[in-house]
Amino acid sequence: MKLYGFFNSSASYRVRIALNLKGLSAESEGINIRNGLQHSAEYSSINPAGFVPTLEDNGLRLGQSLAIIDYLDRRYPQPQLIPEAAVLRARVLEFSYLIACDLHPLNNLRVLRYLQDESGLDETRKNQWYAHWIADGLGKAEELLRRHDGGEWCFGNAPTLADCCLIPQLANASRMNCDLDAYPLLNAVAAHALKHPAFIQAAPERQSDYVGS
Ligand SMILES: N[C@@H](CCC(=O)N[C@@H](CS)C(=O)NCC(=O)O)C(=O)O
Incomplete structure (x- = not known):
């Protein structure tokens, strides 16, 4: 599993918390959004929206922190972060x-x-x-x-x-x-x-x- 993020990005921070709560480890790659690296050709090919975070897992590449956490919740259900009730x-x-x-x-x-x-x-x-x-x-x-x-x-x-x-x-x-x-x-x-x-x-x-x- 790999997480493209930025230390100060709150959307990346959300996903880091979710990964930690689930006991999942992900390789981390920093994309310096202050320096505009979210718009580089290389990162645009990874996430065309030009935002961090992006998660890679088992061939899946996914942007949007809430979609990522929802995916993690389905794929790695314990502990559940989006309740069923x-x-x-x-x-x-x-x-x-x-x-x-x-x-x-x-x-x-x-x-x-x-x-x-x-x-x-x-x-x-x-x-x-x-x-x-x-x-x-x-x-x-x-x-x-x-x-x-x-x-x-x-x-x-x-x-x-x-x-x-x-x-x-x-x-x-x-x-x-x-x-x-x-x-x-x-x-x-x-x-x-x-x-x-x-x-x-x-x-x-x-x-x-x-x-x-
Ligand atoms: N709705 C997106 C928002 C992602 C987002 O806005 N990320 C910010 C950092 S927190 C970003 O990449 N900003 C780059 C920019 O504004 O150019 C999500 O939840 O993942």
Whole structure:
């Protein structure tokens, strides 16, 4: 198994957590998206979308972190990260999509670069944009947990896809100096998760391609 990723990429971080939780080891290849390597001819032939991560497994080549984790869950079911029970599954996906589909794309590297390079936003305005969408998304995530939470993890007493999405997003927000005080439930889950070896080992600074934030 091989994972193409980038140490600071939260989508890659989600998959690293899932692999670790399942006890799977994958060869890791860093694609430096700060230097534009996601657009190189070589990587484009691997993932035409120009995003990390990409997983290779048994002849399969797959992009999109949530699709990758869903694949891993089917192929290597233990422990299950996307629950079977209808309501719990729906809650986990609702929370995960809020982060992965609504929040994360607005603050992606290509969007931030476009805002600076094409729309002329200076560093301060760009950071305001970033912080605005973090506050919007994390505020909604906090409210979902307030309504439906009930355990040490986002949903219940075992980690799920929701935790795989939350922890990397909080790490990114923290790296960008966003104020996280308004999210006590998210912070409590993070404090718990960051004691778990699967989450500790998936951290950006533990990756072989780490070059500093
Ligand atoms: N929906 C995709 C998003 C992947 C994504 O946005 N990856 C970022 C890093 S976290 C990336 O490759 N960005 C490159 C760019 O913006 O040019 C997924 O979940 O895998």
